[in-house]
Amino acid sequence: MVFNSLEFFVFFALVYFLYRKLSHAQQNLMLLAASLIFYGWWDWRFLFLLLLSSTIDYFAAALIARTGERKLRVRYLGLSMISNLTILGFFKYYDFFAGSFQSLLQGLGLEAGYTTLNIVLPVGISFYTFQAMSYTIDVYRGELAPIKKFSDFFLFITFFPQLVAGPIERATHLAPQILGPRECTAEKNREGVWLFLWGLFKKVVIADNLALVVNQAFAQASGLNGLETALAAYAFAVQIYCDFSGYSDIARGGAKLLGFDLMLNFNLPYFSQNPSEFWKRWHISLSTWLRDYLYIPLGGNRGSAGQTYRNLMLTMLLGGLWHGAAWTFAAWGAYQGALLIGHRMSAERLQRWLGNGNGVRVLNVAFNFQLVALGWLIFRAESFAQLQELLLNLFSGWQLTTNAMNMLKDFLAYSSLLVAFQVVQRFRKDLLPHYQWPAGLRLAWYSLLAYLVFAYGVVHGEDFIYFQF
16 A cells, blocks of 8 residues: 555545544554554565564563663663564565675586575565664663553554654654654644645656656666766656655655654755765654664764774665665665765865855755765666666767757656745745745645646556665
8 A cells, every 4th residue: 555546545534534533542553453454455464574573572672671680681682683683684685695695606607506585575674673673772772661562562663654664763752652642733734734745746746757757768778878867867866855755744744644743854855065964864764773773883983084984884885785685775875985984084174175155055065966866876777787887878978869858858847846845945944934825825835736746646656666675
């Protein structure tokens, strides 16, 4: 069941109708049942996997809190970490590493004694695994008391608006909202409707239409010139942003209508002036997770410059592999790590040379977007061979061909309204600037978005990109 489907609208309407008529305890049980139905819609068999991992984490956290002996606490934490990483590793990475090792042996002229298993990847496994791991780690650190009722904990793991593609919630933020009473206020309803509409517009109008441009371009990568390759990278940059941030907006909007407040996952990332700022604005729930549970435990920036660079690179390499079981994702992670290291090495010097005026800030944003778009070529490439073709294309002719003109027209047609509104958001320093508009103008804005969704939205569009992660 996907957010941009009739099934989900009927499902959510039924959930919302029942939710408003139940007590707090009944709401939690109903939401848990709804979440299991939502997840089981893809493949009910994976509900058992979800139940297994959640049960281990629930009891591991309870045992951690119950004992004061450090060795036992470490063992219980280890039980949670090993079980989560084993499940994630088997389903997501076994075929990848087995296939890679098999190819290595064959390249050396040796026969491999095993084959891959063609394992089906459970939807959202990376998201709910990281969410569960953060829970037991926070209990171990003493930052959180364990959730007493298993049903409440299971709801924390499976809460359907954010189950399959985040935001990756921390128990310190979401658990109190599950355990305590919630209010469906007029303000939350208003913001929920807006987020739902805006996210749906970004997904079905922008992302799914640009997907047609991107898929065609990457299917004929060897025949693209430099300008066409750059336009393909720009189109994918907007597609993946609108696809994923659109999902996050719908998730947050649906949660708002139920009285919950999920964390902001995107904050105008393409207005970032440097790679470090980009990762503070892009996929915030993942970047802060990697910071708090990987980068800082590795040592963060507390050691020498070389140690800091090592920690950055390891964090981004693992962040790249989190996105998918392919060496291109590892390369993308390495590229992002190199950008962060380069920024850390040169930031102060560049600021002394260039200053910090408005013109410099605009140039920084433009230059950083080029770096990000180049990274998206690595991310989107299906193989290193295709990536090599794409990178070589950038140094070929930049003629304005008929294909390039068509790509440019589609890119501008589907991204201009987004860019215009986000410029307003950026300069007003407010993600909800339309709240200050006159009622008539605000109604016209909502009506325009709704019209575009119905008139130009791709009805049978692709699944959200991040479902594969």
